Amino acid sequence: MFRASKLATQTRSLATLRSKANQITSKELYEPIFKSDRVYPDFPVLNVRLQGYDFVPLERYQSYVHRVAKKFGFTIVDSYAVSAQTERITTYKPNSTLVDSEIELAKYDRTVRLADVPSIRLPIFLTLLKTHAPVGVEITVKEHEKADEDSRYIPDLLLREKQEELKALDDPAIRRNLGWE
Structure with missing residues (x-):
């Protein structure tokens, strides 16, 4: 009734159909995968600036x-x-001009500079930061601007003074007074 050659060709044809069919992963089993071809713009460079009066929570929050x-x-x-900014606060005794106490407060400043931030993820990131911010930390x-980079460095006043002295030595009147010309 059945021949062995006919049975062999039927099994061979099933094997080729199975190999031609797409392999379905477990993710695609119940829901198809939709490929999104949307393009969202990126922010070039952003500064996340953290400021606070308490040093330890600010440092930990920066690492977070x-x-x-x-x-x-x-x-x-x-x-x-960035270097801390100090402020002097004076409290007076009630209804007088006598000084009750003087307090120096240091405001610490930390900056995290980010690049290539997708605009679609930024609101989620900022909400997460705002939710987990410790008390007293300003975000x-x-x-990014050039002024942010300039505020990072502390000016060397002695170096600037010496540079101005060297520029002054280029003045012909000063050179004559020194007897160099």
């Missing part, structure tokens, strides 16, 4: 911002501290 930015896949260009997010 750094970790979360890494998990979001942002490029971290730089993470640095400012803005695009």
Whole structure:
């Protein structure tokens, strides 16, 4: 009735159909995968500036911002501290001009610079930062400017003074007074 050659050709044809069919992964089993071809713009460079009066929570929060930015896949260009700004506060005794106490407060400043931040992920990132911010920490997010880079460095007053002296030595009147000409 059945021949062996006919049975062999039927099994061979089933094997070729199976090899031609697409392999379905477990993700595609119940829902198809939709490929999105949307393109969202990226922010070029952003500064996340953290300011606070308490040093330890600010340092820990900066490391938290750094970790979360890494998990979001942002490029971290730089993470640095800016010199603290000190303010002197004077309190007076009630109804008098006598000084009750003087307090010096230092406001610490940390900056995390991010690059290639997709505009679709930024609101989620900022909501997460705002939700987990410790008490007393101010968060400012803005695009990077040259003024931000300049505020990072402390000016060397002695070096500037010496540079001005050297420039003054180029003046012909001063050179004559020194007897160089």
